[in-house]
Amino acid sequence: MGEDGAVDVRTVVVVGGGVSGLAAAHALAGEPDAPRIVVLEGSPRLGGKLAGDTLEGVPVDLGAESVLARRPEATDLIKAVGLADDVVHPATTSAGLWIGDRIRAIPPTVMGVPADPATTTDVLGPEAADRVAQEAGLPQPELTEDVAIGRFVAERMGRAVTDKLVDPLLGGVYAGRAEEISLAAAVPELYAKLRTAPGLLAATTELRAASQRRAADGAPVFAGIRGGINRLITALEQDLTSRGVEIRRSATVRRITRTPDGYELVTGPVPAPTLVKADAVIVATPATPAARMLADLVPAASVELAAIEYASMAIVTLAVRKSDFPASATGSGFLVPSVEGRTIKASTYSFAKWQWSAEAGGDLAVLRCSVGRLGEEYVLQRSDEELVALASADLRQAIGLEAPVVGSLVTRWGGGLPQYAVGHLDRVDRVERAVAEQPGLAVCGAAYRGVGIAACVAAGAKAATRVRGHLDALATMAP
Numbered sequence: 216m217g218e219d220g221a222v223d224v225r226t227v228v229v230v231g232g233g234v235s236g237l238a239a240a241h242a243l244a245g246e247p248d249a250p251r252i253v254v255l256e257g258s259p260r261l262g263g264k265l266a267g268d269t270l271e272g273v274p275v276d277l278g279a280e281s282v283l284a285r286r287p288e289a290t291d292l293i294k295a296v297g298l299a300d301d302v303v304h305p306a307t308t309s310a311g312l313w314i315g316d317r318i319r320a321i322p323p324t325v326m327g328v329p330a331d332p333a334t335t336t337d338v339l340g341p342e343a344a345d346r347v348a349q350e351a352g353l354p355q356p357e358l359t360e361d362v363a364i365g366r367f368v369a370e371r372m373g374r375a376v377t378d379k380l381v382d383p384l385l386g387g388v389y390a391g392r393a394e395e396i397s398l399a400a401a402v403p404e405l406y407a408k409l410r411t412a413p414g415l416l417a418a419t420t421e422l423r424a425a426s427q428r429r430a431a432d433g434a435p436v437f438a439g440i441r442g443g444i445n446r447l448i449t450a451l452e453q454d455l456t457s458r459g460v461e462i463r464r465s466a467t468v469r470r471i472t473r474t475p476d477g478y479e480l481v482t483g484p485v486p487a488p489t490l491v492k493a494d495a496v497i498v499a500t501p502a503t504p505a506a507r508m509l510a511d512l513v514p515a516a517s518v519e520l521a522a523i524e525y526a527s528m529a530i531v532t533l534a535v536r537k538s539d540f541p542a543s544a545t546g547s548g549f550l551v552p553s554v555e556g557r558t559i560k561a562s563t564y565s566f567a568k569w570q571w572s573a574e575a576g577g578d579l580a581v582l583r584c585s586v587g588r589l590g591e592e593y594v595l596q597r598s599d600e601e602l603v604a605l606a607s608a609d610l611r612q613a614i615g616l617e618a619p620v621v622g623s624l625v626t627r628w629g630g631g632l633p634q635y636a637v638g639h640l641d642r643v644d645r646v647e648r649a650v651a652e653q654p655g656l657a658v659c660g661a662a663y664r665g666v667g668i669a670a671c672v673a674a675g676a677k678a679a680t681r682v683r684g685h686l687d688a689l690a691t692m693a694p
Contacts, residue, residue: 231257256463271579284436331420363393389632400640499675505517564582566580
């Protein structure tokens with residue numbers, strides 16, 4: 216209670232206005248006795264890796280374009296902010312692989328690890344496909360600790376599987392190297408199954424069967440929003456503002472310190488800093504800035520966060536005439552293994568994947584290509600015109616798209632995707648234990664337990680729950 220008998224309103228500061236931070240703010244703001252909430256975003260806009268624009272009048276996503284529908288967190292949030300009627304599902308998710316001189320069908324896999332050797336011949340070749348079949352006769356793997364998925368699969372099934380299947384499928388998620396990505400963090404269901412399955416092939420067969428059973432119930436795997444998944448950010452901002460949440464853009468937090476009453480955040484320009492006081496803080500930024508601002512407060516967590524690498528990549532969005540798009544290019548697009556030596560690592564035919572894009576485009580077809588992997592930052596130093604030309608040249612070779620583009624957008628995501636290296640989940644455990652020693656402090660974001668939107672929303676909600684527990688504890692101690 217205050218001196219006049221009024222109930223003191225606690226303040227929670229959320230650092231980071233990406234989807235994780237906004238989801239955390241939403242979870243807190245929706246409670247009956249919601250605290251005062253301030254969101255501090257370092258850039259001029261909200262949304263992090265969720266961004267949108269228009270290309271030749273057609274709405275486009277410039278970052279993520281869908282959410283995992285089989286996890287409820289993201290779809291529930293979309294509905295909660297008033298977009299339930301605009302939830303849509305892909306018209307097709309049948310992607311191919313650009314290998315050699317043509318696009319080939321992706322065989323049944325679990326994140327690139329085959330479930331049926333007989334279906335891999337076209338992609339891998341007869342000898343490599345036979346090597347996959349031989350995995351069933353190998354001794355049971357003894358996974359006592361995390362391993363790199365690319366190396367583990369290569370040892371069990373052959374190098375071709377890692378190069379032509381695991382690499383492109385994981386690359387679409389992390390823009391990283393399969394030889395360095397954690398099996399436990401990137402494909403946790405496979406890691407768990409390998410604890411009991413007699414082998415890798417047996418594990419993927421079981422998981423694929425379970426996936427097919429889920430598919431039989433008609434539940435879609437992915438969901439989007441008519442007009443682009445980036446609309447979630449605008450809707451979230453409107454919802455939060457209507458609930459009294461204060462959102463400050465271009466407010467970079469440099470340091471967080473403990474005070475007798477809670478926390479103090481230093482933001483604003485160095486010569487004229489602004490101090491923001493809080494009873495609790497949620498840090499929802501990428502690992503690198505989180506490490507900087509937590510350096511004094513939680514040095515153990517800061518060291519761990521600083522060790523997380525990030526990959527940079529770019530999205531090249533193109534518009535062409537529908538009449539010029541090759542009829543032979545079917546499905547939702549294609550992935551490209553690194554060993555093929557192409558500029559692009561994937562292409563999505565947005566107009567074919569999303570009915571709303573086809574309708575909005577009229578006689579224009581929107582498609583996009585992703586460029587850049589971990590260690591390929593030099594690719595992104597090329598001009599927009601060069602990247603458009605390189606992407607167009609690859610599309611010409613891959614699907615025979617000869618016509619010039621009508622319009623283009625190049626979006627660079629510098630340090631956009633965290634890399635889940637071997638031991639990543641142990642690192643996250645150490646970070647969370649160190650942070651937990653500071654009452655009322657929580658962290659969340661793509662750097663921790665999942666890079667997808669659903670995982671980020673779940674992380675934000677978990678951080679909100681932790682902070683809410685601290686505020687409740689403060690309330691019971693109040694005189």
